[in-house]
Amino acid sequence: MSYLSKDSPGEVNLLMGNEAIARGAIEAGVAFASAYPGNPSSEIITVLGSLAQELGIYVEWSTNEKVAVEAAAGASYAGLRSICAMKQNGLNVASDFISNAVLTGVGPGGMVLIVADDPGGISSSNEEDTRYFSRLLEIPLLEPAGFQEAKDMTAFAFKLSEETGLIVMIRSVTRISHGRGNVVYSKIEKGNKKARFDTGRTVLAFPVPWTHKILHDKMAVIKDKFEESDFNRYEGPKGADLVVVTSGAAYLYTKEALGLLGLSDRVGVLKLGTTFPLPEDFITRGLKGAKKVLVAEEVIPFLEASVKEAYANHVKDLGVIEFYGKASGHIPRENELSPDIMAQAIAGLTGTGYVPVDPAYQAEIRGLSLPNSPYRALTFCAGCPHRATYWDLKKALKLDGRDGFIVGDIGCYTIGLGPQGYSMLRTTHAMGSGSGLATGLGQLKTFGLDQPVLAVSGDSTFYHSVIPALINAAHHESNFTMVVLDNSTTAMTGAQPHSGSDTGAMGIPAHGLSIEKICESLGAKVRVLDPFDVDKSVQSIYDTIQDDEGIKVIIMRQECCLYRLKKDEKRYLMKIDETRCLGDACGCNRLCTRVFKCPGIIWDRAGKVARIDEVICNGCGVCTDICPEGAIIREVNHEA
Amino acid sequence: MSNAQGPQRLLTEVLDTDLCCGCGACVGLCPYFTSFLGRTINLDPCDKEEGRCFLFCPRTELDLDGLSQKLFGVPYGTDAIGTHRDIYSSRAARSGKYQAGGTVTSLIEFLFDEEMIDAAALTTNDKVLPVADLVTDKAGVKRASGSKYSVAPTLSALNRAAREGYTRVAVVGTPCQVTAAAKMTTRDGVERNPGDAVAYVVGLFCTWGLDYRRLFEYLSGRVDIADITGFDIPPPPAELFVVETKQGKLTFPLAEIRPFVRESCRHCIDMTSEFADISVGVLEDNPAENLLIVRTQKGEELVKRAVDKGAIIVEKMPDGGLVHLKESALIKKKRALANLSEKDPQAAWGYIVGPGDRLKKIMD
Ligand SMILES: Cc1cc2nc3c(=O)[nH]c(=O)nc-3n(C[C@H](O)[C@H](O)[C@H](O)COP(=O)(O)OP(=O)(O)OC[C@H]3O[C@@H](n4cnc5c(N)ncnc54)[C@H](O)[C@@H]3O)c2cc1C
Ligand code: SF4
Ligand code: SF4
Ligand code: SF4
């Protein structure tokens, strides 16, 4: 039994935010969980998946977020409590379904949507603030400001969903999802585990104005509930001059800043946990007597706009209040907040002296840390098959000489934009966007486009959203080469299985779908290559792009090196024959470390030779094939 | 222009300007340059300030006087066919399938017979693509016979020979290739200089070479490429390009082929491989024989020995027989010099660094 599945009310456990959310779902008797992996949301489903058999629940890594949210809604219609998790980008994909489901409502089983945002884009291609989706699509929104709340809000969200028949959204952020804190357990409810679809019910949104009105009536009820919710509270002195209105992680930074400044008894904090629909009356009470209001939140001024709107509605009760926040420039509009940023903003508004960090100390730290930290480029792991793939693609395109180019996609292989991927990638947007761009580019021959067009995607992305683009390309006979970098896992987010894997989230066998068969069924010409076999791959890629009729698919298949090393020993043991290594002399000029750039090889400046860093090298053996002098020697260690 | 003598300059001054003649001197020295379907390609950036690729390229800093002094002990002259000792008509003693008289094939075979070389950098066909061929025994020499009219990276075979430890290599090449070989053999103080392995340089006459990719594209619709066995350009005034196939000869107007002449050839001043030990062309009056120009002492000794041992048959050329050749060679020089100063008005003679006075004289 895991610490997450113990039915031990009152017990205190140190949980990661995502574990707290999972625990909240377990306490609420969840029966069905689905997600597409994406940081910082991934652990919720990983955790539930590992407990699935013990708890008798169903958990899956879905093909994409839209399917995930639909699958969870299906379970809800059959009376089961369901949870669906995703990162901010995922909500864009899922939003189409949700925008309809708000009108149709979900089923008798409550359905909770967890969206984990990534302010600062630490592991994302954007820093989208999904709270606006709650307004846009009209979904009730909760924002946990800590780990206990992460759990409690999840359990509460199920009840609210069942009471109103609506999906309830919880918006987390990286620091909540990936931080850790103490959580007091509640009882685990059994929850309904008997599924039945009520054929007496028809789920539809027509007539729209009517169902929309029903939604608004429900929202009014929810607003009333939120007015009374314990997730909202006022802290600090009554009638304070300055009140900070905040939610989520920004609440934690605010508290820390007030502590730092010694202003906890002078400044009020209006902490909001239910941010859509906004509990306006509660807010009006909290702001009574305030002269200044600072709204603290990350990324987009969602709360700031909402609170100003509420103020406009209640201006008679409140008198003149000056608002500060993003519009006034006190709170940055990009990136994460920090206690330091909050302290500066509050100090500015209260006239308190605050020196963030002594500049001399800061300079000293910089002086000590920079020269002592190794230079690290954004790079592929040692032995990563993507490096080899880009190496192969680069050479094939150079030999072809028609200025061919690669459009891409988001995943580990996005590193192909930079020198570590030989700057081969020209574009990156959303999942599958490379293939979408390519279907358009592949139609431009009549407009004079004579460059070979290639698109890359990962294997997980292939299932997620490349397939529709390929269908489009096949139907319209677009001319391009789709390169699927198949490393057998969803590597970027922590090696989750995908639709091609033969096990799923619950660790039991799943039906792995063949990428080549899917592509062949579309009439694509398919080749499967091993990127580590450099010469063969280069030739084959070259041959493929000479064919300028229709869609060609190249599957570059080689397991993610980290995934492989979880199960197996290094394939090769590597060493460098110093007597053969030409180093930086004319004849090589450090091809391995200067151009190929696998971090498993280091340049010994003093000795003027390349060396293997045995700790970093993952033993893929590819560098042996690129060294012009045969100086890099590989010895078979473990056959795959 | 920087003072560096490295690959970045090779890229900007030779490859980017289309002056590359595809000789292969920079190919196989390192991982950065390769030749593919007749084009020389830079695969990855190399940031060296000085490198063999630049030093040996026939299209960089060509010091005609310097080469001439080192090879012949005299400054670069104004004779359009270069410095020479003797001129003969010649042919192989044994009949065979050669381009012309078979002098080249016979001499290289002879060098193997006499163990005067341990390898030869020749040019054979891979289907119809001319490729550099490192030949290491007499038996291999025949497969290289016959001219391929598109350019091959022949010198990459020399580079490979040197890397693989051969020490007495014969190089057979067009004037541009011969120039690169001469830059190698006359250059001191360079480590891993393939020139150190060169034993003999046999030059061919050359008016122009073709771009393989464009020729191939042209022929693709007209001939079954797989059936091609050879090419020929009969002497003027025929104005024909002959493609020999398994089914017989096909002729094409030379005017249709000329546009595929490489840009580099328009900037090439050398028709007779002026920096070779010996140079071999087609004898104008008799395409079944060769014209043989002997330039160095080494070349002279080789020819003498080959004649003595009955490998080739030579006959002294009467001076009158060279008028036409010299004329063509001079026309090629003038045209190239004019094109060079047109291409880059900044530099008087493009990649040729001098001697200005004699080049001026040639132009007049
Ligand atoms: C591109 C080109 C243009 C030429 N133009 C003229 C000309 O205008 N006037 C003239 O008199 N002669 C010209 N020649 C030379 C002529 O065709 C014969 O090569 C020469 O007369 C030697 O004849 P042979 O019978 O001894 O040759 P063979 O005994 O048949 O031997 C031919 C040799 O040439 C080499 N060779 C073949 N193709 C190439 C190539 N593309 N690059 C480098 N080496 C090659 C082979 O390695 C082989 O060893 C040209 C040759 C080439 C390759
Ligand atoms: S074998 Fe070479 S390329 Fe592979 S991980 Fe080790 S150092 Fe890197
Ligand atoms: S590629 Fe080979 S020769 Fe070049 S530096 Fe690396 S180990 Fe040495
Ligand atoms: S020959 Fe030398 S200088 Fe030129 S590209 Fe190669 S390694 Fe660099």
Ligand code: SF4
């Ligand atoms: S002319 Fe020869 S040496 Fe110069 S770049 Fe071209 S192939 Fe290389």
Ligand code: SF4
């Ligand atoms: S014309 Fe000059 S550059 Fe062209 S192939 Fe002949 S020798 Fe080389």
